[in-house]
Amino acid sequence: MTSALLPTYARAPLAFARGEGAWLVAEDGERYLDFGAGIAVNALGHAHPHLVAALTEQAGKLWHVSNLFQIPEGERLGRRLVEASFADVAFFCNSGAEANEAAIKVARKYHAAGGNPERYRIVTFAGAFHGRTLATLAAGGQQKYIEGFGPKVEGFDQVQVGDFDALEAVIGPETAALMIEPIQGEGGVRVIQPAELRRYREICDHHGLMLIMDEVQTGLGRTGRLFAHEWSGVTPDILSAAKGIGGGFPLGACLATAEAARGMTAGSHGTTFGGNPLAMAVGNAVLDVVLADGFLDRVARTGLLLKQKLAALRDRHPHVFKEIRGEGLMIGLALGVPNTDFAAAARAAHLLVIPAGDNVVRLLPPLIVDAPEIDAAVQRLEAAASGFEALRGAAE
Ligand SMILES: *Cc1c(COP(=O)(O)O)cnc(C)c1O
Numbered sequence: 001m002t003s004a005l006l007p008t009y010a011r012a013p014l015a016f017a018r019g020e021g022a023w024l025v026a027e028d029g030e031r032y033l034d035f036g037a038g039i040a041v042n043a044l045g046h047a048h049p050h051l052v053a054a055l056t057e058q059a060g061k062l063w064h065v066s067n068l069f070q071i072p073e074g075e076r077l078g079r080r081l082v083e084a085s086f087a088d089v090a091f092f093c094n095s096g097a098e099a100n101e102a103a104i105k106v107a108r109k110y111h112a113a114g115g116n117p118e119r120y121r122i123v124t125f126a127g128a129f130h131g132r133t134l135a136t137l138a139a140g141g142q143q144k145y146i147e148g149f150g151p152k153v154e155g156f157d158q159v160q161v162g163d164f165d166a167l168e169a170v171i172g173p174e175t176a177a178l179m180i181e182p183i184q185g186e187g188g189v190r191v192i193q194p195a196e197l198r199r200y201r202e203i204c205d206h207h208g209l210m211l212i213m214d215e216v217q218t219g220l221g222r223t224g225r226l227f228a229h230e231w232s233g234v235t236p237d238i239l240s241a242a243k244g245i246g247g248g249f250p251l252g253a254c255l256a257t258a259e260a261a262r263g264m265t266a267g268s269h270g271t272t273f274g275g276n277p278l279a280m281a282v283g284n285a286v287l288d289v290v291l292a293d294g295f296l297d298r299v300a301r302t303g304l305l306l307k308q309k310l311a312a313l314r315d316r317h318p319h320v321f322k323e324i325r326g327e328g329l330m331i332g333l334a335l336g337v338p339n340t341d342f343a344a345a346a347r348a349a350h351l352l353v354i355p356a357g358d359n360v361v362r363l364l365p366p367l368i369v370d371a372p373e374i375d376a377a378v379q380r381l382e383a384a385a386s387g388f389e390a391l392r393g394a395a396e
Pocket residue numbers: 094095096097098100129130131132181185186214215216217218242243
């Protein structure tokens with residue numbers, strides 16, 4: 001039967017009936033080790049008891065009231081996020097793209113409120129991904145996503161990561177902000193080195209620009225810190241988060257310093273669903289776990305363990321695995337074989353991984369993954385790689 005859904009996705013021929021921790025169970029009962037976590041969304045794995053309890057308890061009380069009223073659960077989540085980060089204020093929405101739209105608006109309004117409404121241009125980086133709304137597509141700058149949707153939204157200039165001459169050249173009197181992912185996710189797990197991030201911070205300070213960090217994928221513990229920029233010692237003025245922040249419930253957030261948010265007054269931005277009691281209850285439950293003593297250290301340690309095992313695997317299969325990149329539990333394997341073929345081979349070995357740009361597959365396991373599951377994943381990667389080695393042997 002043909003699908004009644006808009007065919008915008010090339011879906012794998014596989015549907016899941018339920019999940020437990022790092023495992024997904026298909027409709028036919030087969031168990032898959034989930035090292036994609038719904039693209040870094042299921043931060044605490046599937047059916048985490050604390051999240052299930054928070055969601056079901058709130059579902060029986062109150063789902064939605066609109067932002068016309070006080071939402072105590074949202075006040076609490078905002079307070080906890082700002083106390084754990086560089087920020088002073090938070091805005092809640094429903095997705096990463098919306099969090100970035102908010103970030104862009106905050107940055108532009110900052111300058112308008114300071115008497116410089118002409119400063120609206122945002123500098124972004126080649127290989128970036130910021131979402132699929134018209135403005136965030138223009139920010140990401142990927143031609144294949146922009147074509148056919150009318151004129152590209154104005155006000156975004158793009159440079160290569162690390163090309164500081166080009167960056168200085170593109171910054172002008174209309175520039176408002178610089179927007180960057182500390183680790184490019186969709187672009188292929190390309191880590192921006194801490195020294196580079198520090199230099200971007202200096203350049204922003206020098207030119208009076210807002211530094212926006214898109215931590216939609218890197219945030220909420222993924223790299224072993226609450227936010228990935230913490231590894232560099234520099235802080236942004238504005239940050240977007242989403243993916244893991246709701247543990248699978250649609251939730252996004254834009255965090256900012258009070259200074260950066262000076263232009264955002266009543267009526268300047270809004271959303272109907274954003275920050276509703278149901279989302280806020282789940283967001284608070286995610287933070288209960290992620291901010292608990294030792295949780296983030298454990299993520300960092302598990303990430304190191306995974307990296308060590310992958311280094312040994314690469315040595316055994318140098319034609320399949322070219323490079324291991326990333327931080328914590330956000331790992332990219334740059335491949336010598338086509339990444340979509342490799343992801344299919346891993347799936348056949350009952351391991352789920354996610355293709356990214358630069359011929360990379362991403363390993364984004366739930367943050368609760370344990371050492372035996374890391375071993376099982378590496379064995380399955382080995383099985384997938386061996387299939388390619390066998391093909392290569394036959395061709396020689
Ligand atoms: C996924 C992602 C987005 C977009 O998030 P959506 O929830 O799909 O809108 C934006 N930025 C980064 C870095 C992402 O990884």
